[in-house]
Amino acid sequence: MSEVRHIRVKALSRVEGEGGLDVELLNGAVHDVRLRIFEPPRFFEAFLRGRSIHEVPDIVARICGICPVAYQMSAVHAIEAALGVPTTPFVRLLRRLLYCGEWIESHALHMHLLHAPDFFDCASGIELAQRFPDQLRRGLRIKKHGNELLDVLGGRAIHPINVRIGGFHRAPTREEFAPLIPRFEWGLDAVIEATRWVATFPFPDFEQPYEFIALTHPDEYAMNEGRLASSTGETWPVEKFADVFEERQAPHSTALHAVRRDSGTPYLVGPLARINLNFAQLCGVAQAVARDIGFELPCRNPFKAIIARGLELIHAYDEALTMLRHYTPDVAHVDVAPRSSSGCAATEAPRGLLYHRYEINDAGQIEFATIVPPTSQNQLQIESDLRSWLPRVLNAGDETLSRTCENVVRNHDPCISCSTHFLRVNIQRN
Numbered sequence: 001m002s003e004v005r006h007i008r009v010k011a012l013s014r015v016e017g018e019g020g021l022d023v024e025l026l027n028g029a030v031h032d033v034r035l036r037i038f039e040p041p042r043f044f045e046a047f048l049r050g051r052s053i054h055e056v057p058d059i060v061a062r063i064c065g066i067c068p069v070a071y072q073m074s075a076v077h078a079i080e081a082a083l084g085v086p087t088t089p090f091v092r093l094l095r096r097l098l099y100c101g102e103w104i105e106s107h108a109l110h111m112h113l114l115h116a117p118d119f120f121d122c123a124s125g126i127e128l129a130q131r132f133p134d135q136l137r138r139g140l141r142i143k144k145h146g147n148e149l150l151d152v153l154g155g156r157a158i159h160p161i162n163v164r165i166g167g168f169h170r171a172p173t174r175e176e177f178a179p180l181i182p183r184f185e186w187g188l189d190a191v192i193e194a195t196r197w198v199a200t201f202p203f204p205d206f207e208q209p210y211e212f213i214a215l216t217h218p219d220e221y222a223m224n225e226g227r228l229a230s231s232t233g234e235t236w237p238v239e240k241f242a243d244v245f246e247e248r249q250a251p252h253s254t255a256l257h258a259v260r261r262d263s264g265t266p267y268l269v270g271p272l273a274r275i276n277l278n279f280a281q282l283c284g285v286a287q288a289v290a291r292d293i294g295f296e297l298p299c300r301n302p303f304k305a306i307i308a309r310g311l312e313l314i315h316a317y318d319e320a321l322t323m324l325r326h327y328t329p330d331v332a333h334v335d336v337a338p339r340s341s342s343g344c345a346a347t348e349a350p351r352g353l354l355y356h357r358y359e360i361n362d363a364g365q366i367e368f369a370t371i372v373p374p375t376s377q378n379q380l381q382i383e384s385d386l387r388s389w390l391p392r393v394l395n396a397g398d399e400t401l402s403r404t405c406e407n408v409v410r411n412h413d414p415c416i417s418c419s420t421h422f423l424r425v426n427i428q429r430n
Contacts, residue, residue: 082343105146112139167333269352338364
């Protein structure tokens with residue numbers, strides 16, 4: 001007689017958005033795993049049509065409250081690529097500085113409040129703070145630094161308003177940036193200690209045969225620019241994204257699933273992919289910390305993505321400090337002339353590769369938009385992780401099984417709101 005077992009978690013905590021997980025077990029074996037995203041489509045691509053190119057940065061920032069800069073940066077780079085707008089060295093510097101602010105606030109949030117509780121069976125960051133009050137206070141202070149940088153440079157800590165096609169509406173003064181320097185000096189030491197702390201967590205022995213995908217750059221740790229790169233050794237210009245990767249509709253999800261077009265296989269984007277592909281471009285301090293804590297490459301354990309985020313935090317602080325100390329204001333933007341054209345770009349959101357493509361008419365209006373967020377690219381890989389993880393916990397009780405499945409999902413810091421164009425768990429044993 002077949003065994004039937006149902007486990008349901010009504011909502012996944014500590015992620016952005018809503019959705020569900022269905023697991024079907026047949027005679028004690030994993031038969032099917034589906035991330036069932038039921039958050040409704042948000043139609044950002046559709047309602048960008050007919051809008052002026054100058055409205056795009058402020059509109060796409062609303063796709064995510066945690067990583068609005070990533071959407072703004074991918075959008076302005078794609079539109080500028082379409083129109084042939086040059087990026088001045090000063091604007092390029094400010095954009096990397098803005099991205100450092102977003103990586104800091106997003107990585108600090110995920111590490112301390114969303115991910116770390118899983119390693120100590122805590123239901124929330126509040127519960128974890130009862131055990132590690134000093135570490136959580138430090139993490140909140142680190143996150144605040146990122147928001148403060150976004151406030152000064154972006155004009156607002158959330159959904160910045162200073163970004164425009166061609167650069168920025170205005171460049172901050174040296175006096176506006178000056179108070180951030182001592183805070184970031186403290187912060188660099190703080191994130192080094194935070195990374196050493198998370199490296200001591202009890203990590204499960206769980207390796208996955210990932211294909212890592214990320215931007216790569218020969219001279220810097222890739223954020224805003226670079227070529228697409230794979231752990232297979234292949235590289236492509238960003239313009240080839242749609243030739244290499246394909247989004248497919250899954251009946252159980254309102255999010256598209258991205259795969260390699262040639263093989264139909266999933267791939268992984270995000271901090272673990274970036275660290276594996278771009279370790280040589282990390283700042284010297286981050287590389288030294290990685291060696292000191294014994295972080296070995298290649299690392300294919302998704303639970304250790306929290307360490308990768310810590311190493312990227314060190315890099316973001318180190319690079320931001322250099323830019324703040326040597327900052328000299330200059331012309332904040334170049335003029336932009338609309339014309340019929342199309343262009344694309346990709347940048348590295350905290351959660352991974354973010355691709356935008358736009359078609360523009362002679363009036364400077366968007367005629368077509370494509371946005372491929374990191375979570376939709378990781379969606380199928382998360383399901384694959386769960387299929388590999390479940391056999392080791394099938395004999396556990398329903399509560400433990402559900403909780404560990406949530407932990408696996410949170411390794412990837414999914415932003416469900418971004419991916420819909422998670423997590424209610426329903427496990428069926430037949």
